[in-house]
Amino acid sequence: MRTVVVTGPPRADLATVDALAAHGAATVHEAIGRTGFLGAHLRPTHLGSRIGGTAVTVLAWPGDNLMIHVAVEQCGPGDILVVTTTSPSTDGMFGELFATALRHRGVRGLVTNAGVRDIAELHAMGFPVWSAAVSAQGTVKATAGAVNVPITIGGQVVRPGDAIVADDDGVVCVARENVAEALSASDARAAKEEATRAAFRDGELGLDRYGLRAMLPGLGLVYEPYEAP
Ligand SMILES: O=C([O-])CC(=O)C(=O)O
Ligand SMILES: [Mg+2]
Secondary structure, eight states: OOOEEOOSOOOOOHHHHHHHHTTOHHHHHHHTTSOOBOOTTOEESSSOOOEEEEEEEEEEOTTBOHHHHHHHTTOOTTEEEEEEESSOOOOEEEOHHHHHHHHHTTOOEEEEEEEEOOHHHHHHHTOOEEEEEEOOOOOBOOOOOEESSOEEETTEEEOTTOEEEEETTEEEEEOGGGHHHHHHHHHHHHHHHHHHHHHHHTTOOHHHHTTOGGGTGGGTOOOOOOOOO
């Protein structure tokens, strides 16, 4: 494979990405029409992080982390490194040394559908990582791949400079040209959910609030409404 390194992709506006990330992955995913989700197989190595940032993408060979070393130099403040391999691999190609180098450059986290390691150290550092596997298996540094080309994870295309929102619910990608629109849709969804939350707090049922009760007979559902004592 020919190595492709593109410097300085057009990045989504970071202030808008930050506002988007505050809504969290599930809200953003819903607000943009249930698209952009990178898949339930990507899990955080430790719970409790919610980050947003702009993607620097890596296409590496399985069992080979050379291109992550190449990519580190392309990363700047507000970026999130997003790594895939040319064929499936669970090898631990990223760990606390890379996290240390990325943090120095202002990178906010790592997303990969391959494997990572040094979980205790990553946790202690508070460096957020989402991966498809955890593995002590080491990797070589031998094969050229690509940095900052469009990649695919979970059927979702991630282009350099796209917005990434990641938290305990998983990872969502928003195309960089759609970030402002995604933010207003997420703001609207959050306002709607706040009103629903207040109604639920007061005892209103989803069956009534969403107009579902009228549908039930048509679905053949026979039920007795329950009157709480
Ligand atoms: O160096 C490696 O091969 C990956 C790793 O464990 C680290 O980044 O700490
Ligand atoms: Mg290590």
